[in-house]
Every structure is written in structure tokens, then in C-alpha cells.
Amino acid sequence: MTKLNSEQDFLTLIDKYFPSENGHVTLGRGDDCSILKTGKDLCISKDLFLEDVHFRRSYFSPADIGYKSLAVNISDIAAMGGQPCGFALGLIVPPTLESEFWEPFFASMSALAEQHGIILAGGDLSGGQYLGISVTVWGESAGGRFLSRGNAEPGDVLFLHGPAGMARTGLLSLEENATYALKNYPQSTQAHLRPPMRVAAGIKLAESPDVKGLMDLSDGLARDLPRFLGNCEGNVGAEISLPEELLHEEILRYAESKSISAAEHAFQGGEDYALFGAASADGFAELAEYIPGLHKIGTITADNRITLNGREYTAGGFDHFSG
Amino acid sequence: MTKLNSEQDFLTLIDKYFPSENGHVTLGRGDDCSILKTGKDLCISKDLFLEDVHFRRSYFSPADIGYKSLAVNISDIAAMGGQPCGFALGLIVPPTLESEFWEPFFASMSALAEQHGIILAGGDLSGGQYLGISVTVWGESAGGRFLSRGNAEPGDVLFLHGPAGMARTGLLSLEENATYALKNYPQSTQAHLRPPMRVAAGIKLAESPDVKGLMDLSDGLARDLPRFLGNCEGNVGAEISLPEELLHEEILRYAESKSISAAEHAFQGGEDYALFGAASADGFAELAEYIPGLHKIGTITADNRITLNGREYTAGGFDHFSG
Numbered sequence: 001m002t003k004l005n006s007e008q009d010f011l012t013l014i015d016k017y018f019p020s021e022n023g024h025v026t027l028g029r030g031d032d033c034s035i036l037k038t039g040k041d042l043c044i045s046k047d048l049f050l051e052d053v054h055f056r057r058s059y060f061s062p063a064d065i066g067y068k069s070l071a072v073n074i075s076d077i078a079a080m081g082g083q084p085c086g087f088a089l090g091l092i093v094p095p096t097l098e099s100e101f102w103e104p105f106f107a108s109m110s111a112l113a114e115q116h117g118i119i120l121a122g123g124d125l126s127g128g129q130y131l132g133i134s135v136t137v138w139g140e141s142a143g144g145r146f147l148s149r150g151n152a153e154p155g156d157v158l159f160l161h162g163p164a165g166m167a168r169t170g171l172l173s174l175e176e177n178a179t180y181a182l183k184n185y186p187q188s189t190q191a192h193l194r195p196p197m198r199v200a201a202g203i204k205l206a207e208s209p210d211v212k213g214l215m216d217l218s219d220g221l222a223r224d225l226p227r228f229l230g231n232c233e234g235n236v237g238a239e240i241s242l243p244e245e246l247l248h249e250e251i252l253r254y255a256e257s258k259s260i261s262a263a264e265h266a267f268q269g270g271e272d273y274a275l276f277g278a279a280s281a282d283g284f285a286e287l288a289e290y291i292p293g294l295h296k297i298g299t300i301t302a303d304n305r306i307t308l309n310g311r312e313y314t315a316g317g318f319d320h321f322s323g
Numbered sequence: 324m325t326k327l328n329s330e331q332d333f334l335t336l337i338d339k340y341f342p343s344e345n346g347h348v349t350l351g352r353g354d355d356c357s358i359l360k361t362g363k364d365l366c367i368s369k370d371l372f373l374e375d376v377h378f379r380r381s382y383f384s385p386a387d388i389g390y391k392s393l394a395v396n397i398s399d400i401a402a403m404g405g406q407p408c409g410f411a412l413g414l415i416v417p418p419t420l421e422s423e424f425w426e427p428f429f430a431s432m433s434a435l436a437e438q439h440g441i442i443l444a445g446g447d448l449s450g451g452q453y454l455g456i457s458v459t460v461w462g463e464s465a466g467g468r469f470l471s472r473g474n475a476e477p478g479d480v481l482f483l484h485g486p487a488g489m490a491r492t493g494l495l496s497l498e499e500n501a502t503y504a505l506k507n508y509p510q511s512t513q514a515h516l517r518p519p520m521r522v523a524a525g526i527k528l529a530e531s532p533d534v535k536g537l538m539d540l541s542d543g544l545a546r547d548l549p550r551f552l553g554n555c556e557g558n559v560g561a562e563i564s565l566p567e568e569l570l571h572e573e574i575l576r577y578a579e580s581k582s583i584s585a586a587e588h589a590f591q592g593g594e595d596y597a598l599f600g601a602a603s604a605d606g607f608a609e610l611a612e613y614i615p616g617l618h619k620i621g622t623i624t625a626d627n628r629i630t631l632n633g634r635e636y637t638a639g640g641f642d643h644f645s646g
Binding site (some may be wrong): 026027031032033034035036037038040041042043044045046047048050053054076077079080082088089090092121122123124126127128129130132134136138139146148149215216231 | 349350354355356357358359360361363364365366367368369370371373376377399400402403405411412413415444445446447449450451452453455457459461462469471472538539554
């Protein structure tokens, strides 16, 4: 097991797991900057992933942290319909953190990077009181265009690629009792610890002229849907339908155990990193055939109301008397 | 004074100080990614700037922190001979930090960004225990090429644009007694709090075919010179000369007060963000005329020794019997 006593030890370990150059990066790590060969426009995103804010070490393994800190950034590229190319990594390293943490952390991060063909192009190391991972990732358009949020109009279909509410079920049950949660909610806890990436689906969506707009569900439909609608022309709204048959058995079971509405719990969501977007109603059936896992969850409406299964939702919550 | 009670308050304040789009950024903040229009290769760098690791709030004003957190990144672009274009900003915001901190912080950061024509293209906000600023910056080549470290050969001139040892004088005196330091070492403390940027000089250096390699002095000559030499072919060394007439009066006065060697103190350096590089001996005189402030501090040698004013320097320090 590598002991990490200096910045040089870290850099050596990073070099063990991450190649330094490829066709995209013509000058790799170790200089003041890296140099990127950019034939096309780039999309770029940056996310912090901090101990006790975004993850807990009590139930995130080092490998989970390595995976998810990069994954939440890759998801932003997928949400543009982009092909991720490279990333830069900032690490805040508490002096008390055991050296054994880092091998599985880097191994897991590098496996995800390799899977998507993206290169670690540089970064920065610093001491600090809490473990923190700061990733900046960039990508190119694969489908000829990037997809931004919104751009939809009344009548368009709202779709989801991936679940709503799974990761929230995992998070809440992990926070309550991690051992119980991992045993009784295996797929939900996995959805929180290791959300799957949807790069291939994002690229296919960008290739289709029927798709109007796209984003990833990082904060849940309740917060992300109003952002999506806010980027559409006019005061549009949405009718969302999350029937029980669309919700995972673990969500239904969790909601029942808490005597809460499974659909509202799924609508609150958060950290699912599902792709959420809008497509023309005419083209959607063909699109759903072309992209396995894509399913309709609603429609854009001409008023500025949001409803879930017929009940109105406002920033204050659900109106349980409106349905 | 703006009160910042939510992420939206932060975003509103950021929008007040930073334009969202320009010719370089075709889709600005507020989506999953920003989109960059890239006609040329990019150079990219990422630096963390953390409370009580890189700065102290006891003697850094909010405006100093806003300035320096971006400046240390811009300096990496200058060190490549690049023209900075844009940056992404990650903020770790302690809940205890007073709202009044942020207006001068953003005002100062945005003034520096505007001065260099660079756009804030996106980022991330998070809570956390300690104030932290994570910047990723990118740039294009202005002079037709980027300059990396090293690439020099015996006989080449080693040059500096900017001081060596000023910021260290400022840091050490500020750590000892900030009030006394600000009064008695005004230029050194300023060099630590607000290191000047050398983008224009970097671009001119990249334009000259006589320049072999370039970097910025972030860790001081003692640590950065071996890195520079390590990127040259063969086992080259360096003879460095830092005579008293080259050192600032404050450095000489500080060294005298501590009974230490002023030249060795300047050689240790750190955080000066001066540009340090190598040029062919034939072309250097003309280069120094073309770039005000550029001065020779040494020569690349054919052995792998480093000497300062004739005394040998090794990783263990100076050999005071070799001179």
C-alpha cells in the first residue's frame, strides 16, 4: 500500500492510475497549464463534492467517493448531449485521512474516466480540514449540437431517462440507518452512492431534431422542473404523471413505511442524475423506440401551473385539496 | 448591502458583477454547462485557494481574497504565454461568514476579470466549514504558441520578470505581526496580498523565438528551478546570481533584521508569481529591450548543480562551505 507523505507521492499515485496525454490533451499534467486540442466548441462544468455536505465517509467507501465526485460532473456533460473529453481535479486532503483511502479512490475514478475515454488534464492539491473534491469537466458535441434547458412549448412531451426518487430513497434511508438501508434498499442506496451515467442516451437525444431541451435531475423534479420551464418562452406549465407502476418497488415500500405519498417523494427526488427533457409530441414515440429506457412523464401546458398526478404543486409544496 | 440568504441571492449578486456571455462564451451561466466558442487550442489550469491554507482572513481583506483567488490562476495562463479567456468558480461558503464579505469580494474579482477581458462561465456553490475558492481558468495562445517549462540548454540565459522573495517577505512579516508588517513592509505585503499579473509580458515572451521555456514562480526558485531544469534535455544545472542591487530594499532590510542571507531568502521565495524562463544568450539583450522589467538572473550549465551566488544549493539547502 502506497504511503502518501508528500505532494510528490500523490502525483506518483495519480500517474499510476491516469494516463497523462492523449489526442485531446497535447500537454498533460505537470506544467503551469495543460494544453487541449479543440477542433470544436466545448461545454464545461464545475462541481464541488465535499465531505459532510455532499457525502459522508461513514457510508461512502473511498471507491464510491472517487466514482461519484467525477460522475456528477460527467452527468452535466451528458445533460448537454455532449461527449466528455477531459477533466481537472482539485483535492482538499485532510492531514488525518489515512493513506489507504487513496488507492481505491483513484482506482475507481480512473475506471470511470477510462470507461468514458476522458483524460485527467491537471489539477491542484491542498491540505484542509475536510476532504473535498473539486472537478471541472469539459466535452465536445457528438451529435452536432448541445442541448440546453427549456426551449419547449405547450403540447411537448416531458420525458425522463432514469429514475426519479431512487437516490433520495437511498439517501434518506442511509442517513437513518446505513446498515439497514444497504440491506433493505440495495438499489436505492446504490442509486445514491453510484448513480449511473447516461452519456450515450444524451448523445442520441442531441442527434434527434425532435428533442427541444435537456437537463439532468440533480436537485429533483420539484426544483429542476421550474428551472426547465423558466427557460421556455412564455408562462408555460407542466402536467406530470408519476403513477405507481412507474415507481420502483423500493420507493413504494419506503413511502409506505413513512406513510408519505410515493409520487410526491419521487417528485422531490434529488441526485438521481436522470436525464429530463422535452420533445415534440409527434416525434416522441419513435424517439422512445430508438432510446431504450426513455419514458414519458408529462406534458408542457399553456398555463404556468405545475401539477403532479392532478394535484397542484407550488414552491410552498403540494395543494392536497386541489386534486 | 445585499443579504445572502439563499443560492438565488448569490447568483443575483454574481450576475450584478459578472456579465454572462461574450464572444467566447455562447451559453453562459445557469445551465448544466457553459458553451465555449473555441477556434484555437486552449490551455487550462485549476487552483484551490483555501482559508488558513492559502490565506488568512485576519489580514486579507475580502477584496484581496477576491483578487488573489483569481490572480493565481491567471498567472498560470501568463506562464504559458497565453491570453486568458474565461473561468469557472467554485465557492465553499461557511454559514458563519457575514454577508458583507461578498460585495467587495466579487467587485474585486470582477475588476480583475474585466481588466483581462475574461468571462465567468459557470461554477458551483456549496456550504462548508471553511471559506474556499476553487477556480478553473483557460486561455488561448496569443503569440501563436504556448510556452512550457524547460526546453533549455547549457549557455541559455535564465531570466525573471518580476521579483523573487518579495511575497515571502510579506507573508512572513504578516504572519509575525500584520499591523507592523503593513506599515514597515508595504510593498512586500502588497506583493503577497495582490501579486501583479504579467499576461502582457508572457504574450511577448511567447512571440519571441529566442524564448525556450517559461513558468511562474509560485513556490519560489528553490522549488521551481529544479522543476524547470527537470524538463530540459540531459542533466543540466544552473548558476543563479542574485546580487544585492537586484533585491528590493525591503528584502534587504527584512533579511538584516533576521540575520539571514537576503539572497537565500529571495531564492526560497514563494508566491511571487514572477515569470521565470530561459532564452538563447544571443537573443536575450534584444528581448530585454523589448520587454521592460525582464532581467537576467543566471545561466543554464552543463552539469547538474545549482549554485546561488557561487554557493551550491541542494534539496538539503545551501552548502555554506562550497562557495
